[in-house]
Amino acid sequence: MAEPLPRNTPGAPLRVLVVDDERSILEIVGAALGSHELTCVQSGTEALRAAEGQRFDVVLLDLMMPGLTGADVFQAWVEGDPLQAQRVVFMTGGAYTPAVRAFADDCHRPILSKPFSLTALRDAVRAAAMA
Numbered sequence: 175m176a177e178p179l180p181r182n183t184p185g186a187p188l189r190v191l192v193v194d195d196e197r198s199i200l201e202i203v204g205a206a207l208g209s210h211e212l213t214c215v216q217s218g219t220e221a222l223r224a225a226e227g228q229r230f231d232v233v234l235l236d237l238m239m240p241g242l243t244g245a246d247v248f249q250a251w252v253e254g255d256p257l258q259a260q261r262v263v264f265m266t267g268g269a270y271t272p273a274v275r276a277f278a279d280d281c282h283r284p285i286l287s288k289p290f291s292l293t294a295l296r297d298a299v300r301a302a303a304m305a
Contacts, residue, residue: 187210188210188211190213191233193239229255238274248283266288
């Protein structure tokens with residue numbers, strides 16, 4: 175299991191995992207957060223693989239993806255790596271099933287609604303890193 179990351183120094187580059195099945199979102203987020211160390215993947219399976227044996231300061235995780243959803247990935251971390259789960263910020267376009275709506279209401283993690291402003295994105299990353 176990866177060691178907890180120390181609290182981040184304001185302004186220091188962060189290790190950020192960005193997970194979204196839409197390449198355009200990965201590109202926008204990558205451009206907005208270019209001063210940080212980014213790992214970008216397009217599926218829940220790739221997210222779990224990317225986090226094996228390491229911890230990210232922040233995970234920007236699309237809630238609705240084909241295959242393993244953001245909720246599935248989050249639940250895997252809650253059970254196996256709760257410190258990583260505490261660094262998740264969900265992103266969503268708002269297409270909810272009733273089960274996903276219930277999950278979003280109960281997960282106690284920040285949610286960025288697409289389209290989000292770059293200021294909102296940066297603020298969410300900063301807040302999650304300092305949590």
